[in-house]
């Protein structure tokens with residue numbers, strides 16, 4: 557066996573049953589979308605989290621694009637989105653011609669500053685898309701109240717937020733719709749994969765159609781209509797049942813996966829807490845309304861230079877630590893389209909946030925080793 561001391565940033569965890577279920581799916585003779593395993597996954601989510609309707613998609617990006625189509629986003633519409641997020645969040649709406657109005661993060665938490673939203677609403681605003689960064693909930697009461705007052709839709713980007721909660725309510729169950737990701741870097745994975753959750757019943761029927769190339773094939777297979785045809789716009793957003801088979805094996809183990817990640821996250825936290833107490837580095841603030849699903853273990857350095865040095869220190873010992881996101885209001889694609897507002901907190905996280913390795917098979921010893929390097933760096 558190859559012995560290596562390297563610690564990657566991420567390592568996809570296989571629970572053991574994935575290939576067995578894929579074999580079952582293949583043997584069943586039906587491997588296109590909406591087969592047995594897709595239905596099992598939908599049922600799992602609807603029962604465990606009370607999501608009204610779940611539709612697996614090929615990615616979270618696709619789920620966001622479906623949401624934009626369902627909201628009839630058209631040129632001229634405005635959508636309110638945090639600048640500190642992955643490109644897919646705004647891209648899904650920009651694809652339909654929307655103008656994105658970017659919002660800053662909080663000073664001590666990368667999530668959208670909900671108190672800054674209302675001032676940005678115009679007669680053209682159609683939707684708010686909060687992103688639960690690191691699986692930590694946005695201020696959903698405030699966001700839903702603003703949306704209600706101004707007649708806006710809320711699409712939760714819950715890509716990182718599986719099995720996480722706002723005041724005890726599962727994330728993804730609060731907005732009109734929500735998008736989840738099962739990309740291999742997330743807590744629960746299928747390689748590539750995603751899901752659209754629909755909580756507002758008025759979108760349910762049309763969502764099935766958009767996902768099936770604009771046809772009413774889903775209703776046809778349920779025997780609700782006697783022929784199927786082209787009834788709306790749409791695309792091919794549904795994954796093969798092979799992907800759902802993989803995902804189902806993960807879902808059966810969601811409790812153990814979450815438990816393990818939380819143990820490792822807590823260990824980082826306890827190891828590095830003394831540095832935070834001395835004010836040497838910052839830790840993510842967990843608002844009292846939010847749970848922690850241990851999606852990301854991150855620290856916030858004091859400067860870009862410091863983060864770069866720390867990445868180098870870790871790399872010397874074979875440890876991969878990475879950063880993200882570059883503020884999207886400053887991105888090459890969007891900077892000319894942005895209205896010029898300065899978003900300092902988003903920029904601060906872009907420069908200073910550092911993500912540490914966190915995956916199921918990481919050991920306590922490895923967390924201690926990584927923590928010790930960080931402590932040593934700050935003590936020198």
Ligand SMILES: *Cc1c(COP(=O)(O)O)cnc(C)c1O
Nearest residue numbers: 615616617642644715737739750
């Ligand atoms: C991972 C991620 C996405 C994209 O998910 P895919 O399944 O890769 O399309 C979107 N938004 C956020 C916040 C993410 O972290």
